[in-house]
Structures are given as C-alpha cells and as structure tokens.
Amino acid sequence: MPETVSQTMIELDQVTKVFAGTTDPAVDALSLAVPRGELVVLVGPSGCGKTTTLKMINRIVEPTSGTITIDGQDQRTRPGYALRRDIGYVIQQIGLFPHKTIERNIATVPRLLGWDTHAITARVDELLALMDLDPAMRSRYPAELSGGQRQRVGVARALAADPPVMLMDEPYGAVDPLVRARLQDQLLELQADLAKTIVFVTHDIDEAIKLGDRIAILNVGGLLEQYDTPAEILRAPANDFVASFLGGERSLKRLSLIAARDAELVRGPVVPADASVDEAKRVGAAEGVDWVGVLDGARLRGWMWLNELDPAKAVGDSPTRDFRVWIQADTSLRGAVDAIVNTRNQVAVVYDGDHYQGMLFIESVSREILG
Amino acid sequence: MSGAAVVVAGLGQPAWSSVPGGVVAQAQRPLFEWDWVVRNGGRIWDATLEHLYLTGMAVGIGLAASLLLAVVALRYRRLYAPIIAVGGLLYTLPSLALFALLLPLVGISVTNAVIALTTYTILILVRNIVTGIDGVPAEVVEAAQGMGYQRRRLFLEIELPLALPVIIAGLRIASVTVIGLVTVTALLGLGGLGSFILTGFRVLPPFPTQIVVGTVLSVALAVLVDLLLLALEKALTPWSRRKATV
Numbered sequence: 001m002p003e004t005v006s007q008t009m010i011e012l013d014q015v016t017k018v019f020a021g022t023t024d025p026a027v028d029a030l031s032l033a034v035p036r037g038e039l040v041v042l043v044g045p046s047g048c049g050k051t052t053t054l055k056m057i058n059r060i061v062e063p064t065s066g067t068i069t070i071d072g073q074d075q076r077t078r079p080g081y082a083l084r085r086d087i088g089y090v091i092q093q094i095g096l097f098p099h100k101t102i103e104r105n106i107a108t109v110p111r112l113l114g115w116d117t118h119a120i121t122a123r124v125d126e127l128l129a130l131m132d133l134d135p136a137m138r139s140r141y142p143a144e145l146s147g148g149q150r151q152r153v154g155v156a157r158a159l160a161a162d163p164p165v166m167l168m169d170e171p172y173g174a175v176d177p178l179v180r181a182r183l184q185d186q187l188l189e190l191q192a193d194l195a196k197t198i199v200f201v202t203h204d205i206d207e208a209i210k211l212g213d214r215i216a217i218l219n220v221g222g223l224l225e226q227y228d229t230p231a232e233i234l235r236a237p238a239n240d241f242v243a244s245f246l247g248g249e250r251s252l253k254r255l256s257l258i259a260a261r262d263a264e265l266v267r268g269p270v271v272p273a274d275a276s277v278d279e280a281k282r283v284g285a286a287e288g289v290d291w292v293g294v295l296d297g298a299r300l301r302g303w304m305w306l307n308e309l310d311p312a313k314a315v316g317d318s319p320t321r322d323f324r325v326w327i328q329a330d331t332s333l334r335g336a337v338d339a340i341v342n343t344r345n346q347v348a349v350v351y352d353g354d355h356y357q358g359m360l361f362i363e364s365v366s367r368e369i370l371g
Numbered sequence: 372m373s374g375a376a377v378v379v380a381g382l383g384q385p386a387w388s389s390v391p392g393g394v395v396a397q398a399q400r401p402l403f404e405w406d407w408v409v410r411n412g413g414r415i416w417d418a419t420l421e422h423l424y425l426t427g428m429a430v431g432i433g434l435a436a437s438l439l440l441a442v443v444a445l446r447y448r449r450l451y452a453p454i455i456a457v458g459g460l461l462y463t464l465p466s467l468a469l470f471a472l473l474l475p476l477v478g479i480s481v482t483n484a485v486i487a488l489t490t491y492t493i494l495i496l497v498r499n500i501v502t503g504i505d506g507v508p509a510e511v512v513e514a515a516q517g518m519g520y521q522r523r524r525l526f527l528e529i530e531l532p533l534a535l536p537v538i539i540a541g542l543r544i545a546s547v548t549v550i551g552l553v554t555v556t557a558l559l560g561l562g563g564l565g566s567f568i569l570t571g572f573r574v575l576p577p578f579p580t581q582i583v584v585g586t587v588l589s590v591a592l593a594v595l596v597d598l599l600l601l602a603l604e605k606a607l608t609p610w611s612r613r614k615a616t617v
C-alpha cells in the first residue's frame with residue numbers, strides 16, 4: 001500500500017532498547033506508524049518505556065536495534081543535534097532555562113538555527129499570541145510565571161521553529177485539573193490549525209481519549225498491547241490488560257468522544273410563536289407530552305404547560321418558562337448527561353451558536369451507550 | 372623583657388621605624404599610633420596593592436587552571452576523585468613548606484608566591500565548579516539537548532551560567548583564604564600587608580601599630596573582596612534575584 005506509506009510521518013520498525021547494565025529491554029521490538037498530521041498518544045503504566053520511545057525518536061537515546069524513519073528518511077542519516085532542531089520537544093518537567101527570559105527561552109531553536117533577529121522577534125510575538133500569553137511576559141524569567149504559564153512557554157518553545165513533528169512527554173503532568181483541561185483544549189485548537197504530527201505521552205487514559213487521534217497502549221517492557229482510535233479501543237479492548245487499563249466507566253468514557261450534534265436529536269414538541277393553541281395541543285399530543293416549546297425563528301424562547309394556554313391568544317402571547325439545560329452542539333454526550341442529571345431533568349436543549357438544533361433526551365444517550 | 376629590648380634595639384630595625392622623639396628607647400610602644408599611620412600612608416597603600424596583586428594573580432590563575440581541570444573531570448568522571456585528592460593534599464600542605472619546596476625551582480620570587488598561593492585555590496574551585504555544574508537541573512540539560520544544543524555550546528550557554536552562584540561562592544572562599552595566606556608571603560620579602568605584621572613583631576620593643584595595621588587591613592581586604600564578589604554574583608545572575616511575583 002504505497003499511499004499508506006507516504007501518509008506515515010514517523011515509523012518505528014522493530015525498535016528495541018536495552019539499557020547498558022540491564023538485561024530486560026525497556027522497549028521490546030516496538031513497531032508503530034504515526035500518520036502525518038495526527039496526534040498519537042502513548043499511554044501505559046509507569047516504566048513501560050514511553051519516555052524511552054520518545055527519546056529514541058529524537059535520538060537522545062540510541063536504539064539497540066531496529067530503525068526509525070521520519071518522513072521516509074532514516075533518522076540516523078543526520079547528526080543528532082540537527083535532527084532535534086527539526087523536532088519540537090516538550091519534556092515532562094518543562095525544563096525551561098531558568099537564566100533566560102521567556103523571549104530567549106522561546107527563541108532557543110530559531111537562535112540555534114541562526115535566524116536573524118527580526119525574524120526571531122516576530123516569531124516570538126506570534127507564539128506569545130498563539131499560546132495566549134501576555135506580551136509583557138517576554139522579559140520575565142521562568143521563576144516569575146505560574147505553572148500553567150510555564151507549560152505554555154514550554155509548548156511555545158517547542159513550536160518556535162515550526163517543526164513538522166512534536167514530541168510531548170506528559171506536558172500537562174504538573175498542573176491542576178482545571179488548567180490542564182484548558183491547556184488540552186488549547187492543544188486541540190492548535191492542532192486543528194497546525195496539523196502537526198504529534199507523539200504525546202501520558203499516564204492519564206482520560207487525557208489520551210480526549211486528545212488522541214490514535215492511542216498506543218503499552219505494557220511494561222515496551223510491549224504494544226493495542227494501537228487504534230480511542231473509540232475503537234473503548235468499544236473493543238484487545239485484551240484484559242487494555243480493559244483493565246481503561247478502567248471502569250468505559251461506556252461513559254465513550255460518551256466523551258461523541259458530540260451532542262452527532263447523537264440522535266429530536267425536534268421536540270415545539271411550535272412557532274404565532275401558532276394557535278389548537279396547533280400547540282396537537283403537537284404536544286403527537287409527542288406524548290403535556291407541554292410545548294415556543295420558537296422565535298431559530299431561537300427557542302422557552303416552554304409552557306398546555307393547560308395554561310389561553311385559547312383566545314396565539315401561543316407566543318402567553319408567558320414562557322425557561323429550559324434548565326442548554327448545551328452547545330459540540331458538547332460531548334458525557335457533558336450533556338452531566339448537565340441533564342445535575343438539574344434532575346430529562347432533556348437538554350441543543351444549540352449551535354444561537355440556532356436551535358433540537359432536543360437531546362436522556363433515552364437517546366442510553367441508546368448511544370448500548371451502541 | 373623591657374631590659375633586653377634596649378640591648379637588641381636597632382638590630383635589623385628598618386630606619387622608618389625609628390621615630391624621632393626617642394620612641395626606640397621606650398620600653399613599650401602604645402597600642403596604636405595614628406601619626407605613624409599618617410606618615411606611612413603611601414607605604415600602606417603600596418603594600419595593600421601588592422597584597423591585592425598577589426591575591427588577584429593567584430585566584431585568577433587558580434580559576435583558569437580549575438576550569439580546565441573541572442572540564443576534564445566532568446568529561447572523564449574517573450579523574451575527578453584523583454584531581455580532588457591532589458587538590459586536597461596541596462591544600463593541607465603548610466604554606467611555608469610549599470614556599471620552601473618551590474625554592475629550588477623558582478627561587479624567592481613572585482612566581483614562587485603565586486604558584487604556592489594558586490595551589491590553595493585548586494581544591495575549592497574545582498570542587499565548586501564541578502558541584503555547580505552537577506547541580507544544574509537534569510531536565511534543563513535534557514531540554515537543551517532536545518532543542519539541538521551541541522555539547523560545547525550547552526556548557527557555555529546553559530551549564531556554566533547556571534553554575535555561577537556555586538562557582539562564585541567558591542571564588543569567595545578561595546579569595547578570602549588567599550588574602551589570609553598572602554600575609555605569610557611577607558616571609559619571602561615579597562611585600563604585602565604581612566610585612567607590617569612581620570616587622571611589628573621583629574622590632575624590639577614590638578611595634579603594635581604595624582601589627583594592627585597589617586591585620587586590620589588584611590581582614591578588611593578580605594571582607595571587601597568578599598562583598599565585591601557577592602555583588603558580582605548578583606549582577607551576573609539577575610534571574611535568581613527576581614523571584615516569583617505572580
């Protein structure tokens with residue numbers, strides 16, 4: 001399949017690493033193809049060889065045997081330092097240079113590559129904006145930043161020379177869950193624009209599911225247990241190890257991969273504001289409910305009990321009650337269920353921007369879970 | 372004691388200490404004579420400069436040699452222990468013995484003094500340079516490597532600056548040690564503030580003013596150099612001065 005090959009950006013072929021002084025391989029005959037423009041997550045228990053695998057890709061660690069090709073070229077054909085300048089690398093502990101300003105930190109690789117100062121300054125501006133960092137930060141030192149800001153500077157530094165390949169080793173390991181979620185969202189947005197080939201390491205299966213186009217689940221000794229899309233891995237774990245690594249709530253985790261707009265939405269018992277009371281009652285009866293929603297064009301104004309309608313007026317002339325749960329169409333079903341259950345409701349109103357999309361009933365979520 | 376003083380008075384006593392007014396005949400001199408200090412201001416200044424010069428030479432050469440040795444020790448770890456062992460041996464040699472050992476090689480000269488003084492800086496400086504570089508966080512070095520730094524640039528741009536506080540701490544100890552030791556080089560007749568202390572003891576009756584001047588100035592010099600190096604460290608490491616403000 002030649003076209004598949006050209007779509008592969010990083011290819012590990014039977015890569016093994018046995019560290020000097022040890023007998024068991026840290027990584028054992030690992031073969032893995034990372035498609036161009038995809039974000040592949042390596043996940044697995046501590047010591048299973050995730051970091052070692054990343055470091056072999058940029059040759060900080062030399063494989064004992066096997067080959068690694070990047071964009072079709074054996075990575076050993078170039079000197080290690082030159083190769084690394086073309087690969088963005090975010091290490092687990094961030095590793096900013098404490099004695100250099102944020103500007104200097106971000107400019108590291110462009111300076112090594114010998115860019116001229118104007119180009120570097122412009123690039124730093126661009127990256128600060130991209131990573132949502134205050135331009136006033138350029139002259140600060142890393143110790144003067146918060147953990148989340150430092151993480152973003154670490155990512156900005158890795159992106160600086162616009163490398164086609166990024167290696168990220170637990171980049172969000174050190175920040176609190178709230179900041180972590182925001183950084184994850186930011187990475188997904190960036191990735192939607194930049195389409196880098198990213199190998200991302202984490203311990204956290206939820207992070208893997210949220211970020212990965214594909215997930216490689218590794219076992220101790222660098223054994224690849226399963227390599228597939230998150231949905232497929234959740235649907236059909238290859239073996240007990242994978243199943244136990246995925247942990248409980250597998251169905252709920254799958255829900256986090258499905259956007260509300262892709263679930264079964266119903267138009268629901270809604271009528272335009274100028275509808276008559278008779279029409280409203282007919283719609284309510286057809287849906288088997290004793291209430292109707294009132295639409296103003298594309299906007300859902302609210303709802304009212306059928307028996308409160310004044311037969312002398314149009315539906316839109318009576319006061320409405322507010323729906324309790326409103327979600328955007330790109331909210332995951334997991335988020336939708338959370339919102340619905342938390343408000344002791346049965347239904348969420350789904351919007352796309354300010355356009356009413358339909359109603360999501362808790363029963364259709366149950367049907368999604370059952371596949 | 373006071374009787375003997377009269378007898379030996381004038382033996383090897385330099386002319387400038389025979390103060391007019393018959394002080395020589397006195398059994399004991401007062402603890403401090405300002406007018407001596409005032410009259411010998413030029414000499415005191417010269418001796419201070421000599422002292423600083425010897426210290427600067429010794430610490431400067433010591434730093435260069437130690438950097439070289441530290442680079443070797445960092446590159447070939449097996450050599451670190453032997454280098455430190457030799458440095459330690461030199462450090463424990465009595466300075467007078469070392470001056471004497473060097474006599475057949477370089478005679479009584481500034482070279483002799485500088486070589487001897489330099490050896491006292493090696494242990495402290497090599498140890499602090501290596502400790503300082505080892506103390507650079509591993510993740511910072513790994514990040515630099517991962518960005519594509521080559522070995523030498525990584526050392527000069529990343530490791531050395533980050534090790535500066537520890538290296539300068541070593542320089543401070545080395546300088547203070549050497550300033551103390553330079554007083555001993557007066558025995559070789561090479562000047563420095565020690566010559567006042569030496570003369571102060573040699574003359575009879577002893578001349579406390581000279582001893583006090585030599586001692587106080589040498590201590591003051593040590594404190595001053597220490598503070599200057601501290602200021603240098605602050606100036607060279609702006610990143611450690613500005614702590615987290617967010």
Ligand SMILES: Nc1ncnc2c1ncn2[C@@H]1O[C@H](COP(=O)(O)OP(=O)(O)OP(=O)(O)O)[C@@H](O)[C@H]1O
Pocket residue numbers: 019020022026044045046047048049050051052053203
């Ligand atoms: N330089 C080294 N020398 C010897 N053994 C090593 C070295 N680096 C890693 N190892 C071993 O290789 C194995 C894999 O280590 P690695 O750091 O790749 O694990 P990891 O999956 O990244 O773990 P974690 O999730 O804890 O970061 C471990 O058993 C580790 O002890």
Ligand SMILES: [Mg+2]
Pocket residue numbers: 050051052092
């Ligand atoms: Mg790791």
